[in-house]
Amino acid sequence: MGRGVDDYSAVLTSVELIGEDVVYLRARCPELACEVEPGQFILLRDPAWGLDPLLMRPFAVAGVIGDDIEILLQVVGRGTEMLAQRKPGDPLVVRGPMGRGFSKPSSSPVYVAGTLGSAPLLFARDRFGAGRFVLGVPNGRWESFVLWLKRRCPELEVFSDDGSLGSKGNSLKGLSPDEDVSVMACGPGPMMAAMANMGLKDCQVSMESRMACGIGACSGCVIETSSGKKRVCADGPVFDLQEVVWNG
Amino acid sequence: MGRGVDDYSAVLTSVELIGEDVVYLRARCPELACEVEPGQFILLRDPAWGLDPLLMRPFAVAGVIGDDIEILLQVVGRGTEMLAQRKPGDPLVVRGPMGRGFSKPSSSPVYVAGTLGSAPLLFARDRFGAGRFVLGVPNGRWESFVLWLKRRCPELEVFSDDGSLGSKGNSLKGLSPDEDVSVMACGPGPMMAAMANMGLKDCQVSMESRMACGIGACSGCVIETSSGKKRVCADGPVFDLQEVVWNG
Amino acid sequence: MADLSVKIGSVSLKTPIVIASGTWGYDEELWRDDLLGHVGAVCSKAITDGKKEGNPGVRVWETPCGLLNSIGLQNTGIDDFVDKKLPELEGRGVPIIANVSMEDEKGLIRMVERLVPVSDRITALELNVSCPNVDHGCMSWGVSPVLTGQAVSMVRSRWSGPLWVKMTPQAPDPEAVGRAAQESGADALVVANTWLGMAMDVKARKPVFARKVAGFSGPAVFPLSLRLVWQVAGAVSIPIIGCGGVSSWEDLLSMVMAGASAVEVGTGLFRDLHMPESICKGLSRYMEAEGVKHVSELVGVAR
Amino acid sequence: MADLSVKIGSVSLKTPIVIASGTWGYDEELWRDDLLGHVGAVCSKAITDGKKEGNPGVRVWETPCGLLNSIGLQNTGIDDFVDKKLPELEGRGVPIIANVSMEDEKGLIRMVERLVPVSDRITALELNVSCPNVDHGCMSWGVSPVLTGQAVSMVRSRWSGPLWVKMTPQAPDPEAVGRAAQESGADALVVANTWLGMAMDVKARKPVFARKVAGFSGPAVFPLSLRLVWQVAGAVSIPIIGCGGVSSWEDLLSMVMAGASAVEVGTGLFRDLHMPESICKGLSRYMEAEGVKHVSELVGVAR
Ligand SMILES: Cc1cc2nc3c(=O)[nH]c(=O)nc-3n(C[C@H](O)[C@H](O)[C@H](O)COP(=O)(O)OP(=O)(O)OC[C@H]3O[C@@H](n4cnc5c(N)ncnc54)[C@H](O)[C@@H]3O)c2cc1C
Ligand SMILES: Cc1cc2nc3c(=O)[nH]c(=O)nc-3n(C[C@H](O)[C@H](O)[C@H](O)COP(=O)(O)OP(=O)(O)OC[C@H]3O[C@@H](n4cnc5c(N)ncnc54)[C@H](O)[C@@H]3O)c2cc1C
Numbered sequence A, B: 001m002g003r004g005v006d007d008y009s010a011v012l013t014s015v016e017l018i019g020e021d022v023v024y025l026r027a028r029c030p031e032l033a034c035e036v037e038p039g040q041f042i043l044l045r046d047p048a049w050g051l052d053p054l055l056m057r058p059f060a061v062a063g064v065i066g067d068d069i070e071i072l073l074q075v076v077g078r079g080t081e082m083l084a085q086r087k088p089g090d091p092l093v094v095r096g097p098m099g100r101g102f103s104k105p106s107s108s109p110v111y112v113a114g115t116l117g118s119a120p121l122l123f124a125r126d127r128f129g130a131g132r133f134v135l136g137v138p139n140g141r142w143e144s145f146v147l148w149l150k151r152r153c154p155e156l157e158v159f160s161d162d163g164s165l166g167s168k169g170n171s172l173k174g175l176s177p178d179e180d181v182s183v184m185a186c187g188p189g190p191m192m193a194a195m196a197n198m199g200l201k202d203c204q205v206s207m208e209s210r211m212a213c214g215i216g217a218c219s220g221c222v223i224e225t226s227s228g229k230k231r232v233c234a235d236g237p238v239f240d241l242q243e244v245v246w247n248g
Numbered sequence C, D: 001m002a003d004l005s006v007k008i009g010s011v012s013l014k015t016p017i018v019i020a021s022g023t024w025g026y027d028e029e030l031w032r033d034d035l036l037g038h039v040g041a042v043c044s045k046a047i048t049d050g051k052k053e054g055n056p057g058v059r060v061w062e063t064p065c066g067l068l069n070s071i072g073l074q075n076t077g078i079d080d081f082v083d084k085k086l087p088e089l090e091g092r093g094v095p096i097i098a099n100v101s102m103e104d105e106k107g108l109i110r111m112v113e114r115l116v117p118v119s120d121r122i123t124a125l126e127l128n129v130s131c132p133n134v135d136h137g138c139m140s141w142g143v144s145p146v147l148t149g150q151a152v153s154m155v156r157s158r159w160s161g162p163l164w165v166k167m168t169p170q171a172p173d174p175e176a177v178g179r180a181a182q183e184s185g186a187d188a189l190v191v192a193n194t195w196l197g198m199a200m201d202v203k204a205r206k207p208v209f210a211r212k213v214a215g216f217s218g219p220a221v222f223p224l225s226l227r228l229v230w231q232v233a234g235a236v237s238i239p240i241i242g243c244g245g246v247s248s249w250e251d252l253l254s255m256v257m258a259g260a261s262a263v264e265v266g267t268g269l270f271r272d273l274h275m276p277e278s279i280c281k282g283l284s285r286y287m288e289a290e291g292v293k294h295v296s297e298l299v300g301v302a303r
């Protein structure tokens, strides 16, 4: 599972609105598609931008189809907004594959996602096989996203904070530290901190952090771990749940 | 002939390569199309750019077709390169109509253009009627541009520095200060300085200069005239040939 | 729309957005309500005692997210401003700040004396000790706390209206300059004028500008201006007007939270004439969402 | 490809592009020839006497065409550098510049003494008196000509290899700092480290960075760095390495024509890993078209 650390030219092959402010992107990038492993990520930039936005934006790889990589992108700021407006045929600059992904689960896999955290887990499920796939969303505005995900992952168990989609409440309810499962998780900090508090033993989490280089060069993306500060982009983004210091 | 001084949203309706590095653009912008006069110009920006390139780019209006304005754009740097890559349907930000254009000629019009200088003169010809239309180009690489222009303006007289297109030599040869004509000219500085030396009496020239605001606010685009520094964007771009100080 | 009015000392403005000196023209067609309706005031182009031709050669140059300018204080002089420009500007319905550029003591005093009789038509006098684009005077006053204090005192003893001092970011000790201006009677500080930059014409193998260096503005400099506002706001008790690179409502809020009571905008307008409107709309939405009644509640909250 | 080699005093580099301190990692996969093939040398991350954890909280923040960072000299210390990092770096085929960060005199002396025995593996020592992201030491040395001179002398008396001094743009009098460094024995000046900037988290109503201010780099600052290179190159006779915002071959040429013998690049790499290659290609095309045989012919031609 190597870090590629290179910039490639890719071409968008598909752009699909799959939820409120959520876009599915597919980009042809054979160099990456043949290498990337679940949990690894890439950085994107639009070559049509001038020097602003300056930095590339990190996204988990959500799957591989032939020469194409898949991405789920939520519009949250200017970079993602500009990327979401691109059309099939448009060029992209892609850096990757980046970081250390998920290790092969040692027992039956359980996937735990908060909203867009489902992206790397979809790819993991493609590689490691289906298992429980739990998704937490805030509210009913996520309906079309959930429907899209369900087509891709029929075993999806949905929880929503306000009960308007799937079951009401916390997506972690069904998890127990005593079960002999290998959990892979990606979602908001509080969700993963709660998992740490539950004392899950075999759990890998994919972390996020603001990045500048994405290649391990700047130490800009560090998080606190039991063995000191670690770079999300190069030492992660996947870490052992127990290794991460949640109030760091 | 008012300056509009406003920013509008426009939509590209046509993008056509009409020469080496020369693109014909048509953009729907009804507010502008109904107002703009020959010799006036607009500024363009791509709303998909971030904050870089920062400034809008000035271009002469080459004609009006219904709600659309026409532009001839030569790729010379990053801004023009980025604009030339846009496609029909893409949005543009347009500022204008800017500046003071050509006054109605008092006798029969003669148009004298250096390469892209033909843009504002095409529009003037549409309004003031055909007359001699002289075009100077450097060499044979301008062939497809010349062919395009000839379709639009069959009376075109072509001169090229190296003789590979039309007649060899100086496009000003046929001009004389004694003729009773109204000359309108747009082209490189040396061409227009040479015209000034010939002592043409009735001659309006359209000038270029680096611009920041394009609305007369910054005094960034001044040229030297017999009555002091004048702003190309607000006091021009059309000046009386004799008013301009050519070694300013 | 929320109430966006602000007070800078005794000066009330309907929005916290002032158009910075040298970035708006006197031409009538620029004073339409749809362009200036969201603007609290407009600063005049720098005024000097005599008429100035300004600098020769290239005057503006784009850089990544920024602009270099070397206009060199081109203007028609104080007499023309008082006799012709001011009467023209009257009735256009926008408060005018007179940007008075320090060159030497005699000229400054004469300018202030010319302005005193028309002080009712001038919302504030902005003393410019910070233009980097002329060889003598101006910025050489603003880099020094002592000279800044002297210049401010000269104006203060003659001018009883609101007095703003526009600082230079080139001052080695901006806190000291700000304190000197305050002690000498300034009512507010504009932080700040352009930064000193440069561009090279690689084809010609020489600097782009005749004077080599030029004034640097636009979004590129915003992180620097914000830092300067933060520094100076910590050193003085008079109001601060942030200036340098503001191009969004978030920029305005950042300046305000760092301690500014209002902002000036310039270069951003060149790119988007409707920027003051978008900033006001964004600010208004923010204030409504956060239950903020007056911009003043946010001044310095991040300190 | 034209011959792009340059000499900076006694140091020969195959291209005029050096990777700036703190913008490249030690990880093996970053040292592939297709990434570093067009790079003349790589500066190490700042080295301090002891291990440093660096700063808490947000460490990087994008601005228009720029980057703010507050890494805070995170590094594993001089002993680890000499004992572990240097042996790892050997055989990777790229000249290494050791960026040694001044904190106090004792630490500096110990670091130099640790480096002397391995001086054959270090192409130059870059004395960093300019990091703005720590509370004590570093930049407070670099803003002062006297303290810079002291720090340089301390190293010079112990280190006979090439000695570069990385200046801070926050120095009120950069010419004086440059001259002090030269007189104290520096072989070259790196002009310069990051500028002092700031960002506000408007949602949280507080500064983005725990230390409030942060180091500002990237294309946004290029006009400022170029001006500084021009100023300092006019004040000293030792070679200058331009640094700050270089992202194209035109930028490199601008710095060179202003008086720099080479450049360092950092932030631009984050955006485009192949930037050194594109710069070399553009430079090469320019030199061939203009009949320039060596980059050195262009140094200072615009002055
Ligand atoms: C390893 C990793 C994987 C990710 N995977 C996905 C994914 O699959 N789908 C998805 O929609 N988003 C993902 N993100 C988050 C995504 O990178 C941010 O939403 C995006 O960078 C925001 O950019 P912006 O310009 O729209 O926002 P702005 O706020 O305008 O961005 C400004 C700056 O902040 C950075 N930034 C802002 N938010 C984040 C964040 N949460 N994480 C990292 N940098 C941030 C940007 O890169 C940029 O430098 C991932 C982030 C990381 C670190
Ligand atoms: C009144 C007027 C009318 C024009 N009409 C046309 C036209 O019809 N067709 C056409 O192809 N070009 C025209 N130009 C020139 C055109 O504006 C420039 O070629 C263009 O701005 C270059 O931008 P760039 O980003 O590609 O070049 P860059 O060199 O990358 O631009 C950098 C900066 O320089 C400015 N700049 C560069 N060259 C010029 C120039 N010659 N004039 C003004 N600013 C310049 C740009 O606006 C920008 O600020 C006109 C210019 C003016 C002033």
Ligand SMILES: Cc1cc2nc3c(=O)[nH]c(=O)nc-3n(C[C@H](O)[C@H](O)[C@H](O)COP(=O)(O)O)c2cc1C
Pocket: B212, B218, B219, B220, C020, C021, C022, C023, C045, C046, C067, C069, C071, C073, C099, C128, C131, C166, C192, C193, C194, C215, C216, C217, C218, C219, C221, C243, C244, C245, C246, C264, C265, C266, C267, C268
């Ligand atoms: C073209 C131009 C002309 C300027 N002229 C003046 C001037 O005459 N007097 C002055 O005090 N500032 C002048 N400035 C500085 C601006 O008022 C403002 O302080 C600076 O541009 C920073 O703000 P901005 O980044 O929003 O443009 C000028 C700036 C520009 C770009």
Ligand SMILES: Cc1cc2nc3c(=O)[nH]c(=O)nc-3n(C[C@H](O)[C@H](O)[C@H](O)COP(=O)(O)O)c2cc1C
Pocket: A212, A218, A219, A220, D020, D021, D022, D023, D045, D046, D067, D069, D071, D073, D099, D128, D131, D166, D192, D193, D194, D215, D216, D217, D218, D219, D221, D243, D244, D245, D246, D264, D265, D266, D267, D268
């Ligand atoms: C993330 C980051 C970390 C840096 N760390 C150091 C450092 O440890 N030592 C140092 O001397 N400069 C450091 N710098 C400054 C750079 O070496 C360089 O001087 C500066 O970024 C300007 O160049 P640039 O605009 O090309 O990035 C750092 C810069 C960045 C962006």
Ligand code: FES
Pocket: A210, A211, A212, A213, A214, A215, A216, A217, A218, A219, A220, A221, A222, A231, A232, A233, A234
């Ligand atoms: S983003 Fe630079 S080290 Fe991770």
Ligand code: FES
Pocket: B210, B211, B212, B213, B214, B215, B216, B217, B218, B219, B220, B221, B222, B231, B232, B233, B234
């Ligand atoms: S470009 Fe600003 S006055 Fe003409």
